[in-house]
Amino acid sequence: MNTQERPPLFSTKLVFGLTVIALGLIFMADTLRWYDAWHLLTWWPLALAAFGLARLTQDGILSLRGHIWLGFAVAGFISQFGPWGLLERWWPAFIVWGGIIVTLRAIFPQPKRLKKAKAGSPSPTPADSCDPGTDATQVKP
Template sequence: MKNDPHPRNATTQVVLGLLVIAMGLLFLLDNLGFVDMHRAFSFWPMLFVIVGTVKLCDTRTQGGTMLGAAMVGIGVLLMLDRMDIIDFSWRTIWPLVLIGLGGFLVAKAIRGKRAQESGVAMLDGAPVGAGEVIDVTAILGAYERRVTTQDFRGGEITAVMGGCELDMRGASIRGEAVINVFAFWGGVTIKCPPDWSVSLQGTPILGGFEEKTIAPPDDSKRLVIRGYAIMGGVEIRN
């Protein structure tokens, strides 16, 4: 991760920028009388499509890809319902959420089985040493995890209408580690040791990134936080 140029992060910025420009053009056309934005606002499910697209462009994990695709799919279905092309309601979404959650659990179990077959030691269903690279997801709930590896290399944290708390005060970094966060209607809290320097490079959209850490004596251990806080918050503290 140290030499990762993060091309997908740049792609996400471009996609997000184009979406913002499109929204600005719509409001401009509304002010000029060419379109009626009151009717356009009835297509609020586009929010799911936009957020899902951002997640798809930014994720590097299978779980993140599944989540992004699910959000885009729900947004498209709701849009088609608004256009009276299909009949789709929130009562239909809940079974789809259960199906998606079941598929995610099955995929996770398969990955664990493959790891066992390849000879990787397992602990509580996860490979021993997996704390070196994390993949944490909280949807409509809370997730708390403690990481104590002495060779933390980064990973990905996703919180959708839920919260994630990652306690790494007993961990260590060799050089630099990067964590990609995605908080949508949710919050992420990261606790790091006082000898880590923190670099916030995230993008808040109606949300916020906040750092409450003590400045270390040197920059030998550096934690980089990238990603998005969409109507949510990300806090890093000691």
């Protein structure tokens, strides 16, 4: 595998795996009575923010999925740590945020990501082509 085919280091799979490990360690510390781990679980929006940042890293700064994850993270932080009623008053700001991202994506279109071909089916080279318009070496009948 060369460096161009290497998957990105910071990905949603990595974030998911680390989140599951962290939850397991938190619950283990709680069941062994080492620490009252439920206080750590109030920071659950951090996992959503990590998913959003991973999506933005993979898909680009205008990734709609990344901004959706970040929007849920911000809403979670506001509901967990903000004054009561703050989310109820400022929820239209999330609609404005989404509209800005959709508008920027329309102005600056993102390149389509190509799906990776399976390793067992390589694409033909021009020398192997059956197209008569190419300069391929062909057997004439």
